[in-house]
């Protein structure tokens with residue numbers, strides 16, 4: 229007897245960039261055509277226009293765009309002269325970039341535990357990590373509180389610790405640009421804020437890109453120079469082949485800036501849609517799994533909708549069976565990874581990061597996720613839990 233083939237349901241995109249592309253339609257084509265016509269592909273007029281719009285959006289004085297979110301972090305650390313013997317405090321539970329850039333510069337990433345509820349850096353663990361770094365003869369230099377899954381880190385707890393110990397605060401807002409804390413936008417909570425325009429980020433372009441936001445004029449000027457191989461830049465402009473710093477090619481493409489200007493115009497509406505979808509997920513799931521917790525006074529741009537459950541692996545498998553994609557952000561704390569496990573960890577270790585790594589699961593979220601599709605995702609999650 230031949231087995232009867234059971235068709236699997238059609239797969240759901242984790243992030244549906246096509247739906248956004250259809251919405252922007254002709255506007256995006258026209259923006260790209262304008263750049264092709266003027267031909268200023270490197271640092272053309274759209275780059276400056278976008279930087280001005282992003283600075284205005286976040287309510288800061290300066291925005292310097294650059295080649296990626298990773299480079300945005302690196303450029304700031306380079307501008308601050310971070311290097312050998314400097315300790316830079318990074319959460320153990322995050323994407324690798326904030327630790328990676330510290331290691332590039334010969335400085336020491338020190339891994340800090342996170343809070344179990346919000347998954348972002350824990351102020352008490354930071355305090356302990358600073359003392360631990362000092363005991364090892366390192367100079368506590370900077371902290372990179374990472375804004376995870378769309379909400380800001382707990383700057384109200386971290387800023388006073390940083391201030392007490394003279395740490396430079398570099399916010400990693402790759403996942404949170406557009407969010408706020410106590411009514412103040414991301415961009416205003418640190419000495420400098422780095423963000424990413426990776427395509428799947430809430431504000432993403434069609435390639436790699438990033439930016440730094442700051443009120444510090446001297447820092448912004450150094451960043452402009454560093455992203456252009458450390459060129460001398462003065463009132464007359466950039467002086468090619470006159471290098472006053474060791475920099476990099478860290479520029480953002482004009483084409484990508486033109487694309488992002490169009491996407492920024494619909495960004496507030498997209499954030500509102502993400503918020504509606506996240507609230508609906510929480511309503512439909514909170515009796516069976518731990519749904520995301522926001523800090524009091526925080527908003528999120530829902531870069532991820534990440535649930536927690538001790539049955540994570542079973543839920544993941546059941547979703548895959550129903551062609552519902554999921555992702556584990558992140559399966560292993562940085563402090564346990566091969567390339568990083570020789571760096572110091574906060575005294576007391578990172579138990580919350582370790583627990584999260586075994587129970588988090590991100591569900592599909594994007595502004596164009598319709599209710600019927602969301603219901604299918606919810607059914608797959610609930611189905612796994614019997």
Ligand SMILES: Cc1ncc(COP(=O)(O)O)c(C=O)c1O
Pocket residue numbers: 296297298299322323325326374375400402403423424425426436437438
């Ligand atoms: C928290 C965090 N930091 C930094 C980055 C790096 O950004 P990019 O991929 O643009 O280099 C990402 C995303 O990829 C991220 O999620």
